[in-house]
Amino acid sequence: MSDELLTSVEMGEADRMAIASGPVAGIGLMRRAGEAVAAEVFNRYPEATHVHVLCGPGNNGGDGYVVARILADSGVATTIWASAAPRPESDAALAAAECPIAPRPLSGFEAGPGSIVVDALYGAGLSKPLSGDAARAADIASNRRLPVIAVDLPSGVSGDSGKVLGIAFTAAVTVTFARKKPGHLLLPGRERCGEIVLADIGIGDDIIARLRSRAFENRPARWLRDFPIPAVDAHKYKRGHVGVFSGGPSATGAARLSALAAARSGAGAVTVLSPGNAMQVNAAHLTSIMLRKADDLADIEEFAGERRPSAFVLGPGFGVGEKTRTFGLALLAAGQPRNAAAQVDGLVFDADAITSFREAQDVLFEAARRQNAPALVMTPHEGEFARLFPDMAGDDASSKLDKARAAAARANAIIVYKGADTVIAAPDGRAAINANGAAWLATAGSGDVLSGISAGLMAQAMPAFEAACAAVWIHAEAGSRFGPGLIAEDLPLALVPVLRELVEARRKVPNG
């Protein structure tokens, strides 16, 4: 698999291991990196009148000297603008020595129409905000709308966090090496990268495996093996039963959206658990989804005892307060002795179920930590995340990936930290960044659908982290394929073609 995401430290380690274990020296890796970038320049900009290669003092700049040499050897008009000379005896100094073009100082950078820019100023080693000549160069490239090909990362973007340090280049294409970095997928970095090309520079999969990276891009290959397909002898309850709690008479729609999504995701049975005073309104809008009154814990226990639900969704439209906390804690106690709902596999707490614990976070986290507690998936958007983890939310030094991981560890839950760059994190440190979504998904009720998919997959015995990753990917894929005009009501049906493809792919997994 090539979906691991490497931090700058891990990438440096991979570099060292590759050099130590094989025939490729540092300069060999650098030459391959430069060749990969030059190939993109040739392929994408055959008409470019002039290529301006901006070189920094480190190895990113070293890659730039390789690119410039290859372009010049092919007769392309090429200028090198360097911010500083490479450190003597470094690989970058070797690459500069091999390059026949005399660098000009970056302070004089200018570029005419029809030219393109190769940004090889800073990559993994970015250590402070761009300033001076580098910042000016970024401004010129952006003001003149010059196409930029970034080497490894657009300078100014942190590979670890995706943050822009001060100012950054905006690339049309970013060529990175061996594996992507979190900053290629996290915002705002992702937007600055343009199209991302992953180049093989000879760092083998065995070396990447030794790094034991626990972060990856959320793609089906990671969880397809666990994706549920009904057995030949399935009956509806074998396919999992999901209970979705509804809010009061004027807040029932969210639960129905969630319930429909759970059903579409393959749960064999779905029941909306409704307050007595909202039974009429729910009944008027439900057909295949079942309906049952659930005003208090006794109702829930009776339902659980009789119908053996395997997953629940609590939160969408449910309301914030004591009742939500009571229901949530009772569900988390489902695995405890003498509790009727002893077989629950998974819980999804979303929206009001998250907000209800803003003053009682530790009670929630402790309940989730108890032995035999059902697996808990929480799906906060940014505002909800800040209510449950206020100290983390305000920490500017850490990335969204760091925050989701720390939150998962503290809460003993899978955290789906939603947004355009949703991060899914598990208490054991595994984390995935999702990148197949689109802004069409930013529509009311979209999150309720996501909760339903997550519960639907967990009810079919998909492990919680994999279920959450799959739900996020499927939801994003359905929404981005649907495109303009999407409203949350469209999403359950829009899941179908995506699910069909996954089932087909799952059937092809060897020994799956």
Ligand SMILES: NC(=O)C1=CN([C@@H]2O[C@H](COP(=O)(O)OP(=O)(O)OC[C@H]3O[C@@H](n4cnc5c(N)ncnc54)[C@H](OP(=O)(O)O)[C@@H]3O)[C@@H](O)[C@H]2O)[C@@H](O)CC1
């Ligand atoms: N690892 C691999 O497998 C391979 C890596 N390769 C390539 O190496 C790149 C990483 O190289 P790298 O470690 O030398 O760091 P790089 O990004 O060149 O910058 C370091 C220098 O810049 C300086 N500096 C930083 N920010 C600054 C700022 N804002 N303003 C001013 N100065 C700033 C910093 O200064 P300092 O922090 O020391 O003050 C230091 O001098 C990687 O992105 C890839 O392209 C490939 O060759 C293939 C194999």
Ligand SMILES: Nc1ncnc2c1ncn2[C@@H]1O[C@H](COP(=O)(O)OP(=O)(O)O)[C@@H](O)[C@H]1O
């Ligand atoms: N710009 C975006 N690009 C991709 N996905 C997005 C974007 N904005 C929102 N989403 C996704 O849409 C969903 C919105 O959920 P949420 O904020 O809970 O909305 P609601 O409460 O209205 O259902 C989340 O899954 C989120 O990741």
Ligand SMILES: [K+]
């Ligand atoms: K760069």
